[in-house]
Amino acid sequence: MADKTTPPPQVWPTLRARDARALIRFLVDAFGFVETAVYGEGDRVHHAELAWPPGGGIMLGSHRDDPDDPWALTPGTFGAYVVTDDPDGLHDRAVKAGATVVRELNDTDYGSRDFAVRDPEGNLWSFGTYRGEPVAAA
Known part of the structure; x- marks a missing residue:
């Protein structure tokens, strides 16, 4: 029988934050990321990993x-597209948590239901149902 577990991420988008601990709390509360590791002292975060429950994750510090x-990354310049099965519910959750909407919920011409928001650091997050095109067989 084939293993049905989601494989661990092999590509980790990364970002830096002015207030990494506050951004971690926001990403957990607003979007539903899961904090899996945070290393640092006081306000400083040297390394953090947040998992996206359907698969994948991000790293930040x-x-x-x-x-x-x-690894000099400017805070607030990150952007990501994240797949979700519930864009409407996630949109409501994100707005309630204080995300700034930059593109309201909409249905795209390629069959996705999407929205986009900014987090408190200014990073752009687009969420939608589009899972990408399938990889062609070799």
Whole structure:
């Protein structure tokens, strides 16, 4: 019998935040990400992982004012598309948690139901039912 579990993510989008701990709380409360690991002291987050329950996840950490930082990402410049089976419910949850709507719920010409919001750091999050085109067999 084939294994029916979701494989662990192999691509991890990453972002930096001015207030990483607050952003983690927002992403959990507003969107339903699951906090799986957070390493750091006080307000500083060195590394955090948040899982998306249907599969996948993101990594994030606190912004560093270090010109030699090899992973220098500007807070608020991240964008992601996340697949959800319940865009209407997730839209309501996100708005209730304080997400800023940049594109209201809509039905696309390619068959998806989508919406887009900004988190408190300014990052763009688009959620919808479109799962991408299937990978062609080799």
